[in-house]
Amino acid sequence: MEILEKIRACLREKGLSAIIIPSNDPHFGEYIPEHYALRAMVSGFTGSAGTLVVTLSKAALWTDSRYFEQAERELAGSSIELMKMKMPGVPSITSWISSELCDGDSVAIDGALFSVRERDSLKKDMPTLVLSVTGDIIGPLIENRPAVKYGPVAVMPEEIAGVPASSKRRQLSESLSSATDMSDACYFTQMCDEVAWLTNTRGNDIMYNPVFMSYCAVTEDKTVLFVNKGCVSPENERVLASQGIVLENYESIASYLGRFRKVVAALSRMSVSLYDKLVSEGIEVVDDPVPQGSVAMMKAVKNDVELEGFRKACHNDSIAWIRFLKYIDDNFRKGTLDEYALSEILQEIRAGVSHDYVGESFSPIVAYGANAALPHYEPEKDSSSQVLPDGFLLIDTGAQFIYGTTDTTRTLLLGDVPYEWKLDYALVLKGMVDLSMAVFPKGTRGAQLDILARGPIMTTGKMYMHGTGHGIGHYLNVHEGPQSIRIEDNPTPLLPGMVTSNEPAVYVPGKYGIRIENTVSCIAADSQGFGEFIRFDTLNHVPIELGFIKENSGLRGIFSDVEWKWLTDYNMMVYEQAASDLSLEERAWYERKYLI
């Protein structure tokens, strides 16, 4: 019996009419362990974002524009209908379910995989249906389901973290106590990156994200880390204890929280199952007084030591990128490079540059020609494209070093292309520069700056359908909140110490994609008595291709002398910072190609 039929049999047996299978694990991160990839295992669609709904007679999968092609391919031949999110005429998940089911029918969700806020909005959007919170009813139906893997937990030294875990707990406790009554209460988070940041620990249970499966509860006098205890060495346990961090078993989180009068947690990232259990025991569960999450906000504002670590990581990556770009420049004319091989080569170069290299911070994007028009294209070993001496090659890749996370995109011109293509490159680059040069008053939100990056390319009638900037963790998740730079509003202001990407782009289907991405931190800017001003400091040092712009007065005329000086200064600064680690040949190549 195929899996969908097994699910339907199970639903019938329990009197349920449908089930929603999300992409989440119980920690709501971007990447999830294989064990939790239920949606992929059931549907065959392996993209990172998607939601499957199975009713007694139908099945449908919702995903966003990044994955339309992949989903079409992977769902082909199945009975699962592809729902292209936000496209005209495509129903939302809840309106589709409502139209398929009868009033009073029950829809199942696994309470561990939905947040309290997600449940609230499902309820609101399906008022005529009953939402039934079940345990994991899909997992037991999967044959050969991968087990959860627990890797060792490492302690991040204070000289890398900058602030001892005990101070982080104190700061959190003080800020909570000033906002809400914390007597006989505890703060709770189930976001693995928040746990890692709060306890100065790192792990490798999740692909690309150096975190481990864990929960954390913070009381006035201690931090309780819920973890597979076997993964913490006795020595690390002693180090953690010296910071007031006590270990408890991963599974005991619910019973532990049950001791308190009150639990404070970000309800947008707290499991329905935990919440319901606590509430049923009479415990008051209240939303985090900081709308975006207290720990998320603390974590987002990097301290000076963390920023120094970012700089070291970016320096390592700078050397690796320069060698990699030279490798491409030396070899692309042969027409024998291929995307996947290139991504492997960059990995090797990185590993050679520094022993502190841990691995990639996300699945690398090396996208040649029309492949780059798919913003999240990832080359695969056996199906990646040849790179020919023609058109654009887009490379978006990042690394984890033990003191910082990097994320850089460059687009290379490999042969002559029509003027309009070069114009698009110049406009995307202008957007990147204009955002980099912005000065703004404290309190400014990303949505107020987005136009600087997005504006130039919009003059051609084109736009990129993704954000301009995401927060970046400190040897943590390459995508983190709470700040962002996007069209959509986000109440979090950009504050000094925050590290954010700056990545305008353009995608022309069937032809090319261009994205140029730097990583910037917010620092204080000069203000003549008008309150605090903020500007960006660029952290990553990877040269930017300017030659074909300089040669063409129309393209050059898009930039003011001030903007152009920013670009040539940047390429010079990258050179100066990297030179002592480069060979004479590498230096000569860099000077020829980028010091124009």
Added chain:
Amino acid sequence: MEILEKIRACLREKGLSAIIIPSNDPHFGEYIPEHYALRAMVSGFTGSAGTLVVTLSKAALWTDSRYFEQAERELAGSSIELMKMKMPGVPSITSWISSELCDGDSVAIDGALFSVRERDSLKKDMPTLVLSVTGDIIGPLIENRPAVKYGPVAVMPEEIAGVPASSKRRQLSESLSSATDMSDACYFTQMCDEVAWLTNTRGNDIMYNPVFMSYCAVTEDKTVLFVNKGCVSPENERVLASQGIVLENYESIASYLGRFRKVVAALSRMSVSLYDKLVSEGIEVVDDPVPQGSVAMMKAVKNDVELEGFRKACHNDSIAWIRFLKYIDDNFRKGTLDEYALSEILQEIRAGVSHDYVGESFSPIVAYGANAALPHYEPEKDSSSQVLPDGFLLIDTGAQFIYGTTDTTRTLLLGDVPYEWKLDYALVLKGMVDLSMAVFPKGTRGAQLDILARGPIMTTGKMYMHGTGHGIGHYLNVHEGPQSIRIEDNPTPLLPGMVTSNEPAVYVPGKYGIRIENTVSCIAADSQGFGEFIRFDTLNHVPIELGFIKENSGLRGIFSDVEWKWLTDYNMMVYEQAASDLSLEERAWYERKYLI
């Protein structure tokens, strides 16, 4: 007995402990008839924005930074304390009152001069005090209070309004009916500009704003205009009747509204006194379903005929400005010009250019040297400054023509100044150009574009403490909502047809002020399948001083060739549109000065 003592005697007699005297009239407009200038009459402070509070022992006046100097001067010698709003350590009105009074004390407000929303927030901010809604207890204490003046009401022809009043009523009724049950209900507005727009009428009861004291009630089958009936000629009454507009006496508004089951109105601009009366009679008073006001939104999106009127008005003003600028250029070297005289000269020139000129759209700002550092400086006849051949001269002025309203600011360089001053001019100008050239998706709010105008000058650590753009009425109020371009968020998107100012600036106290202001409308821009894009079309045609920027490569280097072309194209386009109305000598002068 001085007026404050009279007020206190009156408060004591009524058992009140304080009274708040605002700058409002019963129609909540920016300018108010002399009759309602109670705050000015009591305090002696004549600025347009300020709130006076009188307690049994003290008095204090709150005003914003525009008026600090003027208020200091006008309050000197009085017992009224000046409260500089938003300055460190200065209490808000409500916290000051709360600290001066005892729990349970009563604070009086004239219900006609406060909106329902203003009352709500006063109540919220002074929870320990009693808010006592009184009638006008100040007016009767004023000796020689000016009477209300009612001028004739004119009907705006359909060839100027573009849409008959009957259609406006229908459109409003349909939009309301789709949002709320309108059976036995009426829509109500007491904003004079909304009444004028809705009924295609204009008046002259208020300085600069071509409106008249009025209310309006809209039902499914008619529009009822509450006005001093003697001000409407029998002929106009017939024209109005043909549009389904019925006249009622200005004073009968409350009793008229009392007939309905329900009244829909924007509670942010509805008097407490009217609201309370209706509610006490059991009438349901509900807030306008359009957050910024249904009529305000309809009025803000100009129709094609209104936009054509704006263009005619701007053409007239273009000729007047060019003559005016030539007059200054011909005469400033003598050092005999003065600010006030210049403002009079522009008026004369305007009247000579077109019979359709009605008057100024706001009090003209002709500010020389350090005077321009006060953003709302207005020269007065006997105390205005000489204009010398040195530094900057700022001119911000606008006109009412019978088919459109103008608002333009130019800053002229009258002699050599330090590089930093010219740099500030160039950066303000760059901000104006960058906003003018913006392309953005439909749904974008002004706060998302503000950085384009404000960003360049912020690179010097300086900023302007006012918005970048305000809506402009069609032969109506030069300042109107609901859209704006400011740092502060405003939920109203910028929509095609909206007319808005674009006026970045910089003010250096004691030295100079620079502001460059154009008027722009939103129009459709090219989109390659990314939904609707919008860009700005510049309506006003007044040349911009570029010569000293072109001469200096550092200043010129602030602009890209694309931006510079926008500027030189603009000056050329202004010339081409104006040339046939200019004399040979004027043309030659223009060519020399602006076609560089």
